[in-house]
Amino acid sequence: xxxxxxSQPEMSVQEAETVTLSxxxxxxxxxxxxxxxxxxxxxxxxLVIRQEAYKQxxxxxxxxxxxxxxxAKSFSLKISDxxxxxxxxxxxxxxxxxxxxxxQFGAGTQVVVTP
Amino acid sequence: EAGVVQxxxxxxxxxxxxxxxxxxxxxxxxxxxxxxxNLGQGPELLIRYENEEAVDDSQLPKDRFSAxxxxxxxSTLKIQPAELGDSAVYLCASSLGGAPxxxxxxxxxxxxxx
Numbered sequence: 001x002x003x004x005x006x007s008q009p010e011m012s013v014q015e016a017e018t019v020t021l022s023x024x025x026x027x028x029x030x031x032x033x034x035x036x037x038x039x040x041x042x043x044x045x046x047l048v049i050r051q052e053a054y055k056q057x058x059x060x061x062x063x064x065x066x067x068x069x070x071x072a073k074s075f076s077l078k079i080s081d082x083x084x085x086x087x088x089x090x091x092x093x094x095x096x097x098x099x100x101x102x103x104q105f106g107a108g109t110q111v112v113v114t115p
Numbered sequence: 116e117a118g119v120v121q122x123x124x125x126x127x128x129x130x131x132x133x134x135x136x137x138x139x140x141x142x143x144x145x146x147x148x149x150x151x152x153n154l155g156q157g158p159e160l161l162i163r164y165e166n167e168e169a170v171d172d173s174q175l176p177k178d179r180f181s182a183x184x185x186x187x188x189x190s191t192l193k194i195q196p197a198e199l200g201d202s203a204v205y206l207c208a209s210s211l212g213g214a215p216x217x218x219x220x221x222x223x224x225x226x227x228x229x
Contacts, residue, residue, distance in 0.1 A: 004157075033215045035217070037220075042222065043204060043222060043223045043225070044220065044221075044222045044223070045158070045206060045208075045220035045223075046220075047217060047219065050217055091157050091158075093157070095215050097215075101146065101148070101160075101163045101170070101171060101210075102160045102163070102171065103150075103158070103160065103218060105156075105157025105158055105159070106157055107155070107156055107157055108155075108156070108157055
């Protein structure tokens with residue numbers, strides 16, 4: 001069974017600064033996908049970024065980028081130029097080939113952006 | 116393009132009462148998921164549909180939970196009877212086809228059982 005660990009319950013960052021969220025996962029599979037989702041107070045789960053394990057290049061999406069270290073089973077998210085609207089709970093999620101369709105989520109990291 | 120629609124957004128019921136949640140996926144999405152999210156935790160899959168077929172319901176507590184997706188579009192998740200521990204957010208998600216397509220989530224239904 002896969003496990004996803006987010007070791008930071010809460011992170012605080014000032015506007016325009018950069019924050020990095022950590023995520024590690026445990027799997028024996030070689031084919032899988034990793035995601036970061038954002039859940040603001042409205043509770044709508046919004047996709048931030050997606051990474052295919054077979055791709056060596058780290059995914060980027062505007063101010064959001066990941067550092068994918070496959071050997072270390074690490075998948076961190078960097079938020080650059082933080083904005084007040086980035087305040088939300090951020091979830092790391094794993095989707096493995098052995099259980100296609102079953103997203104495994106971490107416990108989440110609460111990000112608070114302050115003026 | 117409209118996103119995943121869920122209703123109601125909030126529901127308060129007394130224990131032992133029945134409750135139902137409705138989900139309309141993104142148009143053209145064949146795969147539909149129901150997740151349970153307890154406070155302070157990540158969502159956990161309850162059931163996954165490929166069109167009308169429930170292909171993974173291993174995490175659905177079948178003694179009190181049921182789900183259906185009769186025409187392969189809308190879906191309903193039911194709890195009967197509800198227990199205090201069922202208080203949580205119920206999220207619906209959909210994806211274009213079989214995995215590993217990205218899953219898109221609805222706003223969720225927050226259930227409070229008194």
